[in-house]
Amino acid sequence: MNDSHYDTLVLGSGPAGEGAAMQLAKGGQRVAMVERLREVGGGCTHWGTIPSKSLRHNVRRLMEYNSSPLFREAGEPRHLSFQTMLNHARNVIDQQVGMRSGFYQRNDVPVLTGAARFEDEHTLALTGGDGRTQRLTAGHFLIATGSRPYRPVDVDFTHPRIHDSDQILSLEHTPRSVIIYGAGVIGSEYASIFRGLGVKVDLINTRERMLEFLDDEISDAISYHLREHGVILRHREQYQSIQGDDDGVTLALQSGKRVRGDLLLWANGRSGNTDGMGLEAIGIQPNGRGQVRVNDSFQTAQPHVYAIGDVIGYPSLASAAYDQGRYAATHMLDGQCDYRLAHDVPTGIYTIPEISSVGRTERELTDAQVPYEIGHAFFKDLARAQISGQTMGMLKLLFHTDTLELLGIHCFGDQAAEIVHIGQAIMAQPAPNNTLRYFLNTTFNYPTMAEGYRVAALNGYNRVT
Structure with a gap:
């Protein structure tokens, strides 16, 4: 056996x-x-999902402590630095790396470290940190190299006060004020994190509204909530220039506004990690953002070369990337895949409080002329939320007026990313088991947040009867 030949070489050890x-x-x-x-784990483990969500969790706990009347009787509000919060996140990263390294060892999958470049359609040159290059061959290749923050050429990311979403995790102090350019998922999450630490935040949105892919009511709710907590939110703005100096950063906007802050976090767009891989030489041409085009089976222009995860663009979710990996692997093994990827992929946004949704929005249903009705459960009315003090938020069910079929689940509030999966499980059932009736006829533990489904179902059912 040729030790340098494999059935498949997988490029990138993230979830995909x-x-x-x-x-x-x-x-x-x-x-x-x-x-x-x-170390294995990819951007998800080292710069993305794991560190940012660990950071967010600790900030939320601090906010909960400081806002609790019970704990206020025990002492003054507590203040922790950004660096202190990050230290815990690094502990979680270490645990994740150790666990994932074990997966490769137990399954006899060697991890080869280095920068990969295609020499021809079946040969990869792998250059290690010592400068030595080895050549590997394979029948199939799978590109799962992920993405990185997009960096416009006119923004100086070497300046100590200008950061992208990777660099911010190396911040060693808590700034007094932050400008966040980009109000997508990453920008919104960091706006919540910094505001939770008491930092003044200017959140610059290049679009008409925040998180436009969300249901309008949920988008409006997070916008209102951020503003209520002191975030300055500016819509429909584009930068003219970004200038850092010894004392801070000045953001000049095309509208004529000038915004000043201690530092700037660039959170506007991602680029696929495909540069330097020699893809063009084998007939695979990434787009302007470094993303690779694939067919429904995740094959590139070269059928034996597959691509999955962030490097192919939407939906750019760790959860979806893992499923794409399973799908592509099955297609390589069997030449086809009967496993059907979920059509409705849940979205989790870890703002404070968090957001999660699955299925269609009101706007999509209206445009498609689907008759629908709404059921609401507001957290302020749920006993479990009152006990925990997490009364901000709601659960929203969209369902067909005639059949009661569930069409969309939208949640804003504490534990939203967990709560949404109950509705997802019912919505994915074949008819007629995917309707509002499940929640009307099911006994939920009391008090729980899950009880919100019964409350929302009754609220909606009363609208159509």
């Missing part, structure tokens, strides 16, 4: 690559993981 590598190994293939970094 990990899901594919494990599936291929269990399917009997000789697989190797190619990872540019010293």
